[in-house]
Amino acid sequence: MDEQFRLSFLDVWNHSFESIILFNEQGTILSLNRPAARLFSESPSTLNGASIYELIPSEDFKKCLQKKGKTGVSILLGTKQLVANISFFENNELYLLFLKDISQVQLLQHQIQELKKTKQLFNLILDQLEEGISVIDEQGRLLFYNLKAGEMDTLEPEAVRNKRVQDVWNVDENTSTLLTSLRTRRTLHHRETKFSSHGKAITTLARTVPLVLNENVSGAIEILKDITEQKHLSDTILQLQKQGKGDLESSNSFSSQKNNTRFQFEDIIFSSREMAQSVEQARRSARSKSNILIVGETGTGKELFAQSIHNESPRKDKPFIAQNCAALPESLLESLLFGTTAGSFTGAVNRPGLFEQAQGGSLMLDEINSMSINLQAKLLRVIQERKVQRLGSTKVIDIDVRIVATMNEEPLEAIANQRLREDLYYRLGVVNLVIPPLRNRKEDLRVLIDHFITKHADLLDVQVDGVDQDVFHYFMNFGWPGNVRQLEHVIEGCLNLVYDERTIGFNHLPPIFKNKIQQAESTLSHEPLSSFSGSLPEQIERLERVMIEQAMNHAQGNITKAAEQLGISRQNLNYKLKKFQIFF
Known part of the structure; x- marks a missing residue:
C-alpha cells in the first residue's frame, strides 16, 4: 500500500505544471520534479545535492x-520571469519552493497593452477624418462610430458604441443598410438627406461594405x-444650364433668363391665416423702393x-x-x-461687384x-451713400439697388450678441x-404635403394619393x-x-425622422395627461409648459440645448420662457 502511494505521489510530483524544489535550510536541493529540471535545462540527478542559491542567485530570494x-x-x-511560492516546514526544517514561468503571460499582457494602444491610436486617426465611419460586428x-458620423446623425459616439443597430436607430434587417449589407454580403450605395439638430439639411453619400474574413x-x-x-453647386450648375436653354417667355412672365429668379407669390403654398398675413405684407412692400429685412x-x-x-x-x-454671406x-x-x-491684390482683375451687377x-x-x-x-456706408467703390480703385460708381436681407434669428438678439x-x-x-x-402654422401641412407629392411623384414615376392618417398625425405633432x-425632403x-x-x-419615413417621432412620443407618454382639465387650448398650454420645464431641467438651464431637444429655435424658446x- 505504501509502495502504491509512493508511486502515485511520484506521478503527481513529476506531472505537475509547476516546478517544485525541496531543499533544506542550508540551501541543498534534496529533490525536484521534472518541470523544475526542465526549467534549469538539467536532469534531476544532476541537480540533486546542488545549492539552490547557485540556481537562483537573487538577494531578494534569500531575504x-x-x-x-x-x-x-x-x-x-x-530572460525568464518567474513567480515563486515558498513554504517552510518547521518540524523537518525543509523548504518547498513552487516556481511558475510567467514569461509567456507577461509577453501576452505586453502585446495586449500594445494592441490597446494601437487601437486607441487608430480611433484617434479615424476621428479626424471628414467621412463618417460606422462599423458593426x-x-x-x-x-x-467616429465623431463625424455622430455629427451627421446628431449622436454622441461614446453613447452608441457596443449597442445594437436596432437600439440606436429605428431600423430592422430590411431598412438598415449596415444590416442589409451584413445579411446579403453586398456592397450598397445610396444618398440620403437628413437634418441636424439646428434644422440644417445635410446630404450624405453612403457606401456600405461587408467585412469578409x-x-x-x-x-x-x-x-x-x-x-x-x-x-x-451641382444644383446651381443645373439651374444655370436650364437658364441657358429654351426661348424667352412672354413679357408678362417672370422668366429666370431675364432676372435670375424662379419664384413668384403664386408659388407660395399655404392655407393658414399667419402665412396669408405674411404674404399680403410682402405683396404690399413689393411696390416700394425701401430695403427689406x-x-x-x-x-x-x-x-x-x-x-x-x-x-x-x-x-x-x-x-x-x-x-x-455665411458661405x-x-x-x-x-x-x-x-x-x-487689376493690381489691387495678387491675381486681381477688373471685375464688377454684386452691387454693380x-x-x-x-x-x-x-x-x-x-x-x-x-x-x-x-x-x-454703401447703403447710406448709394455709391460703391471697387477694391483698389478711386472711381466712385452710383448704384440703384434695392437690398433684400434675410436672417435666421431674432434681430434684437443678434444685435445684443x-x-x-x-x-x-x-x-x-x-x-x-x-x-x-x-410648427406655428400646422394648418399648412396638408396643402404642402399634397403639393410636394404632386411635385416629386411625376419625377419619380410613382402614383401616391397622400399620407396615412397616423403619419399625418405624427407630422402634426x-x-x-x-x-x-x-x-x-422627407416627402x-x-x-x-x-x-x-x-x-x-x-x-417609408427616414430612420432619423422616425427616431425623433418616437423620442417625442416617449416624452409625452411619461406625462399624466389625465391630470389636466379645462379647454383644449388650456391643456395644450399646460403641456407645453411641462415639456419646456423638462427640457430645461435636462439641459441644466442651457437654452440652446433645450431648444434643440424641443425642436424649436432658441429665440422661440426665449419667448416661451x-x-x-x-x-432657471
Whole structure:
C-alpha cells in the first residue's frame, strides 16, 4: 500500500505544471520534479545535492527565505520571469519552493497593452477624418462610430458604441443598410438627406461594405461623406444650364433668363391665416423702393419671398442677385460685393461687384448676421451713400439697388450678441417681414404635403394619393426644426421608397425622422395627461409648459440645448420662457 502511494505521489510530483524544489535550510536541493529540471535545462540527478542559491542567485530570494515562507515572489532568471511560492516546514526544517514561468503571460499582457494602444491610436486617426465611419460586428453591434458620423446623425459616439443597430436607430434587417449589407454580403450605395439638430439639411453619400474574413462575414462598414456643398453647386450648375436653354417667355412672365429668379407669390403654398398675413405684407412692400429685412428660421422660404417681392416690384425686368454671406470668408465676400480692380491684390482683375451687377434690380444678402462686423460697417456706408467703390480703385460708381436681407434669428438678439450692427439693422429693416415657422402654422401641412407629392411623384414615376392618417398625425405633432424644406425632403425621401403603395406609411419615413417621432412620443407618454382639465387650448398650454420645464431641467438651464431637444429655435424658446415665466 505504501509502495502504491509512493508511486502515485511520484506521478503527481513529476506531472505537475509547476516546478517544485525541496531543499533544506542550508540551501541543498534534496529533490525536484521534472518541470523544475526542465526549467534549469538539467536532469534531476544532476541537480540533486546542488545549492539552490547557485540556481537562483537573487538577494531578494534569500531575504524571502529568512521570512520562513512567502507567496507571489517575483524572480528574474535570465530572460525568464518567474513567480515563486515558498513554504517552510518547521518540524523537518525543509523548504518547498513552487516556481511558475510567467514569461509567456507577461509577453501576452505586453502585446495586449500594445494592441490597446494601437487601437486607441487608430480611433484617434479615424476621428479626424471628414467621412463618417460606422462599423458593426456579425451580431449587428456597433464596434466603431467616429465623431463625424455622430455629427451627421446628431449622436454622441461614446453613447452608441457596443449597442445594437436596432437600439440606436429605428431600423430592422430590411431598412438598415449596415444590416442589409451584413445579411446579403453586398456592397450598397445610396444618398440620403437628413437634418441636424439646428434644422440644417445635410446630404450624405453612403457606401456600405461587408467585412469578409476567411470567407466568413465578420461585420460591415459604412462610410458617409457629406456632399451638401457639392450638391448645392451641382444644383446651381443645373439651374444655370436650364437658364441657358429654351426661348424667352412672354413679357408678362417672370422668366429666370431675364432676372435670375424662379419664384413668384403664386408659388407660395399655404392655407393658414399667419402665412396669408405674411404674404399680403410682402405683396404690399413689393411696390416700394425701401430695403427689406426678412426674418425666418432655416427652411421657411426666405429666398422664395425675396424672389417673389422682386418679381412683383417695378424692378422685375432688372437683375435679381443673391449671395449667402455665411458661405465665404470676409475678404472674398468683400471683393464679390464691391468688385475688384487689376493690381489691387495678387491675381486681381477688373471685375464688377454684386452691387454693380444688380444695378436697377435687387440684391439679396442671405444670412446677413453671419457677415463680419467690419464688413457690415462698409456695407452700411454703401447703403447710406448709394455709391460703391471697387477694391483698389478711386472711381466712385452710383448704384440703384434695392437690398433684400434675410436672417435666421431674432434681430434684437443678434444685435445684443454683436452679430448685427444696430445702425445697419435700422437701414435694412425699413420693412420688416417675419415668416412664421412651420410648427406655428400646422394648418399648412396638408396643402404642402399634397403639393410636394404632386411635385416629386411625376419625377419619380410613382402614383401616391397622400399620407396615412397616423403619419399625418405624427407630422402634426412633430416640431419641424428644418421647416418647409425639411418637410419637402422627407416627402421626397418617402416617395423614393414607395413601390406599389398608394399612400405614404410609417415604414417609408427616414430612420432619423422616425427616431425623433418616437423620442417625442416617449416624452409625452411619461406625462399624466389625465391630470389636466379645462379647454383644449388650456391643456395644450399646460403641456407645453411641462415639456419646456423638462427640457430645461435636462439641459441644466442651457437654452440652446433645450431648444434643440424641443425642436424649436432658441429665440422661440426665449419667448416661451418669458411667456410662462419659467426661470432657471
